Amino acid sequence: MSTLDHYVEILKKGNIKVTQQRIDILKYLDSHLSHPTAEEIFLSLKKTHPALSKTTVYNSLDVLRKHGIITTLTITENELRYDFKTKMHHHFLCKKCGQIIDIDISCPNIEKISKFGHRVDEVHGYFKGICKNCLDQGRGKNKSQSLT
Amino acid sequence: MSTLDHYVEILKKGNIKVTQQRIDILKYLDSHLSHPTAEEIFLSLKKTHPALSKTTVYNSLDVLRKHGIITTLTITENELRYDFKTKMHHHFLCKKCGQIIDIDISCPNIEKISKFGHRVDEVHGYFKGICKNCLDQGRGKNKSQSLT
DNA sequence: ATATCAAATTGTAATTAATACAATTTAATA
DNA sequence: TATTAAATTGTATTAATTACAATTTGATAT
Ligand SMILES: [Mn+2]
Ligand SMILES: [Mn+2]
Ligand SMILES: [Zn+2]
Ligand SMILES: [Zn+2]
Numbered sequence: 254m255s256t257l258d259h260y261v262e263i264l265k266k267g268n269i270k271v272t273q274q275r276i277d278i279l280k281y282l283d284s285h286l287s288h289p290t291a292e293e294i295f296l297s298l299k300k301t302h303p304a305l306s307k308t309t310v311y312n313s314l315d316v317l318r319k320h321g322i323i324t325t326l327t328i329t330e331n332e333l334r335y336d337f338k339t340k341m342h343h344h345f346l347c348k349k350c351g352q353i354i355d356i357d358i359s360c361p362n363i364e365k366i367s368k369f370g371h372r373v374d375e376v377h378g379y380f381k382g383i384c385k386n387c388l389d390q391g392r393g394k395n396k397s398q399s400l401t
Numbered sequence: 402m403s404t405l406d407h408y409v410e411i412l413k414k415g416n417i418k419v420t421q422q423r424i425d426i427l428k429y430l431d432s433h434l435s436h437p438t439a440e441e442i443f444l445s446l447k448k449t450h451p452a453l454s455k456t457t458v459y460n461s462l463d464v465l466r467k468h469g470i471i472t473t474l475t476i477t478e479n480e481l482r483y484d485f486k487t488k489m490h491h492h493f494l495c496k497k498c499g500q501i502i503d504i505d506i507s508c509p510n511i512e513k514i515s516k517f518g519h520r521v522d523e524v525h526g527y528f529k530g531i532c533k534n535c536l537d538q539g540r541g542k543n544k545s546q547s548l549t
Numbered sequence: 550a551t552a553t554c555a556a557a558t559t560g561t562a563a564t565t566a567a568t569a570c571a572a573t574t575t576a577a578t579a
Numbered sequence: 580t581a582t583t584a585a586a587t588t589g590t591a592t593t594a595a596t597t598a599c600a601a602t603t604t605g606a607t608a609t
Contacts, residue, residue, distance in 0.1 A: 382520045
């Protein structure tokens, strides 16, 4: 969550033409770190920007990704997800509530891969299971905690 | 690569009805550890079994997966990939030649996730970059090595 | 060996994420 | 303010996956 100028700066620094659509998408991703899909981003932004095209969302996300400003996750099966956080981290997908949680750990395996002779550009660490919240609820300890 | 009886045994052990289609799919996955897509499996099996339906391939893969006989990979963006190898291992996707290589290492991070309170059922470790073969070719050391 | 029947297969249609493309608009520069 | 390359829009298309009804078949009991 930052001032709009912050997103303008990010775009200018990458020599990306500054448009309202791109600012909106960046702002959305920065304030929704839940790894949304293109569809979710589109539907949300369309509320306050009815003329927005889904193609623009896809195009903008591609541009941002190619410039390393955002990253993508292939953790779910049918759609790509987007992440404003680019620092290497892991993810946990809860198969019950569906949320994708950031896990701030690094990967100690990169060096091993390099020893095989491959050049590693990206590291993706995903875990799937049941999150703490869902486990607690399943045990009857319903503390009426929100899952959104 | 095993005798057909082996795949029959696998199905029977899982209380899965034995059909020629399921045997064929299992055999294909066992002898093609390249993490094929449903489409690739379908096209290859259709050659010797022209009546095969793509729906059957999807259904069978789902059944096999639900019984833990095969696993799935979401490493590429547009399609699911299937793996006969269920023992926990990592993967490396070469962005040049497209092949997905098995990396036989384990994940030292599982315990950390458990400490967060989540229950971990699946571990997915993916790396992306340029594989050794492609790197060597790029350096002009073309030893005419096959990439298939 | 044969009849039975739930389950599997098939073929087609529907859904959905993503991409292609031509017309229009706009951000950046002069 | 005029210019222009790039971005946006809307629509059409592609491609992976799922839904579903009709048909076939594997396993069981007779
Ligand atoms: Mn994240
Ligand atoms: Mn594998
Ligand atoms: Zn959960
Ligand atoms: Zn390669």
